[in-house]
Amino acid sequence: xxxxxxxxxxxxxxxxxTSEQITNQKDFLMSQxxxxxxxxxxxxxxxxxxxxPYMMKSFSYVAAVFVLLIAGxxxxxSAASKSIPGNIFYPVKISFERMQVSLAADxxxxxxxxxxxxxxxxxxxxxxxxxxxxxxxxxxxxxxxxYFNSSLxxxxxxxxxxxxxxxxxxxxxxxxxxxxxxxxxxxxxxMPITVRSVIEKEVSAIKYxxxxxxxxxxxxxxxxxxxxxxxxxxxxxxISFGEYISQLEEGVQAEALEKxxxxxxxxxxxxxxxxVEFINNFAVYLEEINxxxxxxxxxxxxxxxxxxxxxxxxxSTETSTSVVEE
Amino acid sequence: MKAFxxxxxxxxxxxxxxxxxxxxxxxxxxxxxxxxxxxxxxxxSEQIAEDLTGSTFLKFWExxxxxxxxxxxxxxxxxxxxxxxxxxxxxxxxxxxxxxxxKQIVDEISDKIVNRIxxxxxxxxxxxxxxxxxxDYNDIITLYYIEQYxxxxxxxxxxxxxNNIRVTLHRxxxxxxxxxxDE
Numbered sequence: 001x002x003x004x005x006x007x008x009x010x011x012x013x014x015x016x017x018t019s020e021q022i023t024n025q026k027d028f029l030m031s032q033x034x035x036x037x038x039x040x041x042x043x044x045x046x047x048x049x050x051x052x053p054y055m056m057k058s059f060s061y062v063a064a065v066f067v068l069l070i071a072g073x074x075x076x077x078s079a080a081s082k083s084i085p086g087n088i089f090y091p092v093k094i095s096f097e098r099m100q101v102s103l104a105a106d107x108x109x110x111x112x113x114x115x116x117x118x119x120x121x122x123x124x125x126x127x128x129x130x131x132x133x134x135x136x137x138x139x140x141x142x143x144x145x146x147y148f149n150s151s152l153x154x155x156x157x158x159x160x161x162x163x164x165x166x167x168x169x170x171x172x173x174x175x176x177x178x179x180x181x182x183x184x185x186x187x188x189x190x191m192p193i194t195v196r197s198v199i200e201k202e203v204s205a206i207k208y209x210x211x212x213x214x215x216x217x218x219x220x221x222x223x224x225x226x227x228x229x230x231x232x233x234x235x236x237x238x239i240s241f242g243e244y245i246s247q248l249e250e251g252v253q254a255e256a257l258e259k260x261x262x263x264x265x266x267x268x269x270x271x272x273x274x275x276v277e278f279i280n281n282f283a284v285y286l287e288e289i290n291x292x293x294x295x296x297x298x299x300x301x302x303x304x305x306x307x308x309x310x311x312x313x314x315x316s317t318e319t320s321t322s323v324v325e326e
Numbered sequence: 327m328k329a330f331x332x333x334x335x336x337x338x339x340x341x342x343x344x345x346x347x348x349x350x351x352x353x354x355x356x357x358x359x360x361x362x363x364x365x366x367x368x369x370x371s372e373q374i375a376e377d378l379t380g381s382t383f384l385k386f387w388e389x390x391x392x393x394x395x396x397x398x399x400x401x402x403x404x405x406x407x408x409x410x411x412x413x414x415x416x417x418x419x420x421x422x423x424x425x426x427x428x429k430q431i432v433d434e435i436s437d438k439i440v441n442r443i444x445x446x447x448x449x450x451x452x453x454x455x456x457x458x459x460x461x462d463y464n465d466i467i468t469l470y471y472i473e474q475y476x477x478x479x480x481x482x483x484x485x486x487x488x489n490n491i492r493v494t495l496h497r498x499x500x501x502x503x504x505x506x507x508d509e
Contacts, residue, residue: 005499005502005503005506006471008448008449008452009452009456009467009471009472010471010472010474011449012363012449012452012453012456012471012472013363013472013473013474015362015363015366015453016359016362016363017358017359017362017376017379021376022358022359025358025376025379025380026351026354026355026358028380029350029354029380029383029384029387030347030350030351032384032387033347033350033384033387034347098377150373157419
């Protein structure tokens with residue numbers, strides 16, 4: 001075996017959890033094993049946990065989790081729910097959310113939770129964008145977008161499961177992504193182009209996926225989706241493009257309207273599969289128009305944008321241009 | 327030293343059986359990064375690796391506390407829990423993924439690599455290569471070259487003969503070289 005390969009393999013030992021991850025995980029595990037130890041009243045659990053010599057060292061976030069879960073301290077719950085990355089309660093918030101997902105009774109409930117948490121990430125993003133300096137924003141935005149994408153990834157996986165609840169999940173996703181888009185439209189000018197692009201792409205993808213599921217279920221003669229319902233959902237999607245088109249220049253607007261008109265014709269002809277395909281292509285077309293710093297036809301991939309979010313985003317236009325030029 | 331470790335481990339297990347949280351903490355401190363790395367090369371993302379690492383220790387605690395059976399080798403037991411959790415994870419995923427979405431896993435592994443921007447390209451390729459090895463080869467490479475366990479220790483952990491381990495090691499390196507040279 002070559003020495004290089006051997007040395008490189010040894011270097012893989014550098015792959016580790018960060019000290020923050022270790023501390024957080026250990027604290028969480030210790031809280032869990034303490035709750036396994038004492039099974040009677042929740043107060044005795046809380047008292048024995050807090051009075052344990054390990055916990056008396058410092059008021060760690062794990063104590064906050066216990067108070068949150070058992071005593072239900074209004075202050076702690078409120079502090080955790082409003083926290084953003086960097087706040088001591090933020091890991092509490094995320095851990096609590098993950099627990100809710102793992103304890104969910106069924107797939108639909110899990111997906112509902114993931115969508116709810118994606119919604120929270122967007123609210124955090126708006127909060128960070130509105131209230132922090134460019135330097136403070138950088139790392140926090142990256143972290144929030146990472147969690148947002150992670151939630152949406154789980155939603156995509158859920159949508160791909162062709163079970164009994166697929167249609168319910170699709171309807172829920174379709175409804176909620178409209179709310180996401182409203183937030184994005186409302187803060188269009190405030191968000192850095194890269195962040196906006198990542199989120200738009202992810203939201204568009206799950207919206208497209210949910211429409212695909214609905215069309216598939218309709219074609220399978222699923223009784224829970226009528227033609228009227230399906231047409232309504234597709235038309236709503238088409239209408240939602242209106243906000244974006246209204247911001248385009250005149251010449252481009254005319255072109256976009258022509259495409260929408262073609263989409264309407266397909267819808268009128270009940271060509272639902274084609275309509276969904278058209279919707280997806282139209283979303284990509286709009287993204288290309290709305291991000292003029294990109295080369296024609298090029299859209300930044302998620303991994304590139306994730307890398308970019310590691311770099312200074314306070315001068316996002318400049319950064320985007322330099323990324324494209326590379 | 328090995329005799330000492332064996333004695334120390336059995337004392338720790340006894341303490342955990344009695345509900346000693348400090349003993350659990352010692353096990354976590356010693357093995358958490360190793361278990362994390364073991365899982366890291368087998369799952370699509372750091373977050374999943376982190377979650378499964380936590381679950382490994384939680385299951386370890388539950389089992390030792392409740393089971394009457396004796397655990398002879400603490401180290402091997404932890405790895406076997408981790409391995410079973412990975413299997414369960416993929417079993418649940420397999421139920422939901424269609425064939426052409428298997429590519430999604432490869433793409434996610436690429437995401438895991440891209441996030442490690444501080445590691446150079448050659449290492450990134452190696453991470454991908456190790457992640458793409460078969461289960462057996464992945465285990466052997468991780469335990470021998472990355473965690474630097476001896477053949478004897480690995481044979482106890484995996485439950486195969488030392489000779490078998492050496493042969494698998496040789497084949498694993500060959501497979502790894504082939505993947506890295508093909509790129």
